[in-house]
Amino acid sequence: MSQPRRTSRSRAWTALTLPVLLCVLAACSGGPASGRGADTAAPGASRTPSGPPGTLFDSFHYSGPDDPSLTANGWEVRNGAGSPGIKDTWSSAGAGFPSDATAQGGRVLQLRASTDGTKQGTRQVEVQSTGTALFTGTYAARVHLSERPTSGRDGDHVVQTFFPISSAEASADYSELDHEYLPNGGWGSVGSQLDNVSWYKADPPDRVSHTSKQHLEGWHIMMITAVNGKVTYSLDGKDLFTSSGKYVPREKMDIHFSNWFIDLPFTGGPRTWDMKVNWFYYKAGEAVSQAEVQKTVDGFYSAGTGFINTVPKS
Template sequence: MSQSRRTPRRRAWTVLTLPAFLCALAACSGGPAPGRGADAPVPSTAPTPSGPPGTLFDNFHYSGTDDPALTANGWEVRDGAGSPGIKDTWSSTGAGFPSDTTAQGGRVLRLQASTDGTKQGTRQVEVQSTGTDLFTGTYAARVHFSDKPTSGRDGDHVVQTFFPISASDSSANYSELDHEYLPNGGWGSVGPQLDNVTWYKADPPDRVSHTFKQRLEGWHIMMITAVNGKVTYSLDGKELFTSSGKYVPREKMDIHFSNWFIDLPFTGGSRTWDMKVNWVYYKAGEAVSQAEVQKTVDGFYSAGTNHINTVPKS
């Protein structure tokens, strides 16, 4: 269903240095020290955690987009040019890490997209992992979708997404696996709908997709399992779509979360759309059930572990 996609992604991002010793940095530490508030930065002298091999977990306990731990833990915030949506309107100002009483652990990554119906007044937002070390296995995230704007008039064709994707659209082994929620539809369709799309090529588009028609306001656990020659998309433990054959990952990918506009259907008055991410989890090479994912995530929260990355480097 989706667009013929993006300009090369690396050209559209603010350059942020990812140290080669990613998980040797103290920023990979667990929870805040006793007496620290929830909004305090992760201490830079904490020990590196150990954990299950081939595992990535992050619950986005950062003080802001300028927190050194964000970069050290392998995240970039998009700020610059490119597609999709309203071209060249990506802004890091839409990303934040506020407290949230509805979230496990009380903290979220908030992706706030806004527009007044003009390109000049539009801000889209995207946050991605870096390193392209994620391939087959289980991808999971607890995501809060919005059916209506946080402020302003309803009606925008907004896309709220969680997806692993190749570092370059022009790669010979291009891979992309999409969860895309369109509360008001788009591209001629009427929402609400969740589109699952497995891509073989970005340009010209070559993909298979499935549309699940249901309103999804609120928190959900989104999962993508890519093992044994097939990709399975699920929502809150319910399988929605499976692709196979050539429609499977062919190379390593990064995880992206984004909130953007397909078009600008009307002008007049600003409106803001929020998407939130509670945590993200990846297990290399294995199919993991939702119950097992949640049990592992609960264990990280209980141990005060905010970030872990034991995925082998390329």
């Protein structure tokens, strides 16, 4: 796997005003926030899901990238400069929160990357957490991966990703754990593949990785469990790869969802690629099975809890 790493990202750490803080506390207490409706519980779902301590959950029920609740709940939509992919083409215009009948709760975070084969006509998209650093434990997300573009000609080397990463690439304790789906390959590979990568250093690159050659169009539960000196990547309940030794988290990280292009292989007209995220769940310091993750998430939906954050502040 030959993968150039990301340059350091600019951060917009947002101070909470009193009204915003009260809003967040209300959400954490389990009360339904504005725009968050209750969902029908799955069989066996807990009606009173446990949140604290050390839990982060979001169902992404927001009105748009400028929704104040998005910032208040610790998310930032990237704009402008930096890598990876087509440098300096990140745009908040690609982030949306549309209704989706295939999603639990009926709403998703949509990440739409677009290009016409030129840098000027390219827009990459990323949403990242801010303010709540995450470390060991269980990371899980229900993610819709695209095998082909939503519109336009197929063939782009696009990367659809879910990963925790250090805030600063130059950190002495740099940490990064990747789920990366490449529907058309890239960096010399051909065909659909899922790459799982555990990083020790970004520059020069020091990492271990595993590639699964498979087609993954549709919804999947992607998980990363980092406990007891091991990192395990799984997809839909099946373990894919485990790293250990120095290839484990060494410091707290932010969570990122992004949709970007490795390169621009052709100019053949405009095309768009969609990645969707239904929900994100994190449990600090514990290995949680997929069945237990889903049961807890079902409980949050049935109780009308669209967002909760009880992860201790660093």
